[in-house]
Amino acid sequence: MPARRLLVLAPALAALVALGCVSAPRSTDSAPAPTRTARPAASAEDGEDGTDTPAEFAQDLTSAKRIAETYWQDRFRASGLRFEPVAELIPYQREGEVDCGGTPLGLNNAAYCSAGDFIAYDVNWAFGAFRQIGDAFIFYLLGHEYAHSIQLRLGIQKQFTIQQELQADCMAGAYIGDSVRDEQLQLQDGDIDELRQGLEAVGDAPGQPWFAEGSHGTARQRTQAFAKGFDGSLEACDVR
Numbered sequence: 001m002p003a004r005r006l007l008v009l010a011p012a013l014a015a016l017v018a019l020g021c022v023s024a025p026r027s028t029d030s031a032p033a034p035t036r037t038a039r040p041a042a043s044a045e046d047g048e049d050g051t052d053t054p055a056e057f058a059q060d061l062t063s064a065k066r067i068a069e070t071y072w073q074d075r076f077r078a079s080g081l082r083f084e085p086v087a088e089l090i091p092y093q094r095e096g097e098v099d100c101g102g103t104p105l106g107l108n109n110a111a112y113c114s115a116g117d118f119i120a121y122d123v124n125w126a127f128g129a130f131r132q133i134g135d136a137f138i139f140y141l142l143g144h145e146y147a148h149s150i151q152l153r154l155g156i157q158k159q160f161t162i163q164q165e166l167q168a169d170c171m172a173g174a175y176i177g178d179s180v181r182d183e184q185l186q187l188q189d190g191d192i193d194e195l196r197q198g199l200e201a202v203g204d205a206p207g208q209p210w211f212a213e214g215s216h217g218t219a220r221q222r223t224q225a226f227a228k229g230f231d232g233s234l235e236a237c238d239v240r
Contacts, residue, residue, distance in 0.1 A: 054127065057130050057131075061089070064142040065142060067139075067179055067185065068142050069085045072085075072150055073085070075234065086112075086146060086149045087116070087118055089118065090120040091121060092120060092121070094107075098120045101115060107122050110122070111145065112145045112146075112148040114148070119142070121141070121145075126138075139176055140172055143175045144168050146175070147171035147175070148164075151164065151167070161213050162211070162215040162221075165216040167238065167239075169226045169229070170225040170228050170237035173225070173227060173228065174232075174237055175229075177230035177233065225237075
C-alpha cells in the first residue's frame with residue numbers, strides 16, 4: 001500500500017489550539033459532509049497538496065484513522081495486550097449537536113469522549129483548517145485525540161490536565177514519527193520544521209496557570225513534547 005503524503009503549511013497551524021478532550025457518554029445523529037464556502041476559482045496551488053475538496057478531506061481522515069489503528073494495534077500486540085480501536089469518529093456542524101455526558105461540544109473543536117469511546121470534531125472547522133494547513137492537520141488531529149483513547153486503555157491518569165495533554169502531544173509525535181520511519185507516511189524536506197513552527201502557535205494564552213483544569217501547556221512545552229515523541233518514539237513519552 002502506498003505511503004500517505006503529508007504537506008504542511010505552517011502559518012495556519014494555530015487552528016490546532018482548539019483541540020480538546022472531554023470524558024463521558026454522548027448522544028448524536030450522524031452529521032453531513034462539510035459545507036463548502038464560496039471561494040475564488042481553483043488555482044494551481046489549490047490542487048498541489050490535495051487539500052481542496054470535502055472528498056479529499058474525507059479520504060485523508062479515513063487514512064489517518066486507519067494508520068492510527070494499525071500503529072496502536074502493532075504496539076499493543078508487541079506488548080502482549082489486546083487492542084480495541086476507538087468506536088467511532090463523529091463529525092458535527094452545530095454547537096450542542098453532540099454531547100459528552102450531558103456536556104455539549106462547542107464549535108471550533110475536537111474531543112475524545114472516554115465513556116462513549118468516540119472522537120468528535122466540528123467538521124467545518126476541521127475542513128477549513130485542513131484546506132489551509134494541509135494533510136498534516138488531519139494526522140495531528142487524529143494523533144492527539146487518539147492518544148487520549150490510548151491513555152484510557154492503558155489506565156494512564158495524570159494528576160494535572162497539562163500532564164495528560166503534553167503526553168498526548170508526545171504520543172501524537174511518536175505516531176507520526178514512527179509512521180514516517182515505517183514508511184506509512186512521507187514528509188517533504190522542511191515539513192517537520194514547519195510543523196514545529198506551527199506548534200509554537202498552539203500554546204495556552206499567557207498567564208494561564210499550568211495547574212488549571214484544561215491547561216494544555218505553553219507553546220514551548222507543546223512543541224517540545226511533540227518533537228520529543230517524533231524523535232524518540234513512545235519511550236520518550238513515558239508510555240510503557
